[in-house]
Amino acid sequence: DIQMTQSPPSLSASLGDKVTITCQASQNINKYIAWYQQKPGKAPRQLIRYTSTLVSGTPSRFSGSGSGRDYSFSISNVESEDIASYYCLQYDNLPYTFGAGTKLELK
Amino acid sequence: EVQLQESGPGLVKPSQSLSLTCSVTGYSITSNYWGWIRKFPGNKMEWIGHISYSGSTSYNPSLKSRISITRDTSKNQFFLQLNSVTTEDTATYYCARSEGLDWGQGVMVTVSS
Numbered sequence: 648d649i650q651m652t653q654s655p656p657s658l659s660a661s662l663g664d665k666v667t668i669t670c671q672a673s674q675n676i677n678k679y680i681a682w683y684q685q686k687p688g689k690a691p692r693q694l695i696r697y698t699s700t701l702v703s704g705t706p707s708r709f710s711g712s713g714s715g716r717d718y719s720f721s722i723s724n725v726e727s728e729d730i731a732s733y734y735c736l737q738y739d740n741l742p743y744t745f746g747a748g749t750k751l752e753l754k
Numbered sequence: 755e756v757q758l759q760e761s762g763p764g765l766v767k768p769s770q771s772l773s774l775t776c777s778v779t780g781y782s783i784t785s786n787y788w789g790w791i792r793k794f795p796g797n798k799m800e801w802i803g804h805i806s807y808s809g810s811t812s813y814n815p816s817l818k819s820r821i822s823i824t825r826d827t828s829k830n831q832f833f834l835q836l837n838s839v840t841t842e843d844t845a846t847y848y849c850a851r852s853e854g855l856d857w858g859q860g861v862m863v864t865v866s867s
Contacts, residue, residue, distance in 0.1 A: 648815075681853055690848060690857035691799075702855070734799055738853040742814040745799035 649673050649737050653746025659754045665723045668749045670735035672716045679739035682711055682720045686731045756781040758849050758858035766865050772836040776849030776858060783830050787852050790823065790834045792845040805832055839865045
C-alpha cells in the first residue's frame with residue numbers, strides 16, 4: 648500500500664492568513680491526489696482533484712500543487728468557514744489511501 | 755444533482771455481519787465507480803473498496819477476506835457486507851462516487867455486545 652504522510656497534524660491560523668498542508672507519498676502517485684474538507688458531523692467534501700483541479704464550487708482561495716511524491720494544498724486568506732479538518736487521498740494505486748488529516752483551527 | 759444515502763443498523767454484535775445500503779439518486783450506478791470508505795473514532799480514514807460501472811469489484815486487501823460489495827442496478831443501490839466484525843470495525847461508514855466526488859452523509863456503526 649502507498650503510505651501518505653500528511654503534515655502538520657494541526658494548524659492554527661488567523662483570519663486572512665495563508666496556510667499550507669503537505670502530503671508525501673511513499674512512491675510516485677502521478678498527480679493522482681485529491682484534497683477533502685470535513686467539518687464535524689458532515690461528510691467529507693472534495694475540494695481539489697488531480698493535484699490542482701478545483702472541483703466545481705470550490706473557492707479560488709484553495710489551491711493544490713505538486714508532482715511525483717510531494718504535494719501541497721494551500722488556503723490563501725483563511726476565512727472562518729474554512730475551519731475544518733483536511734485530508735489528502737492518493738487514487739493512483741489500489742488500495743486508495745488517505746493522509747492522517749490536518750485540523751485547522753483559529754488562532 | 756447526485757445524492758447518496760447510506761442506511762443500515764447502527765449497532766452490530768461482534769462476530770456478526772454488517773450490512774449497509776447506499777441509495778443513489780441523480781446518477782446511474784452503471785456509470786463510474788461506487789465505493790465505501792470508513793472513518794474510525796480516532797479520525798483515520800480507510801478506503802474499503804468499490805464496485806465499477808460493469809459490476810467488477812476491488813477491495814482493500816486488509817479486509818478482502820471479510821467484505822463483499824454488490825449492487826442492484828434496478829434500484830440504483832449498492833451494498834456493503836462486512837463479515838465477522840469486531841470492535842475494531844466501529845466507525846462511520848460512507849458511500850461515495852468515484853474517488854470521493856460525492857459522498858453520503860455517513861452512518862455510524864458500533865460493534866458491541
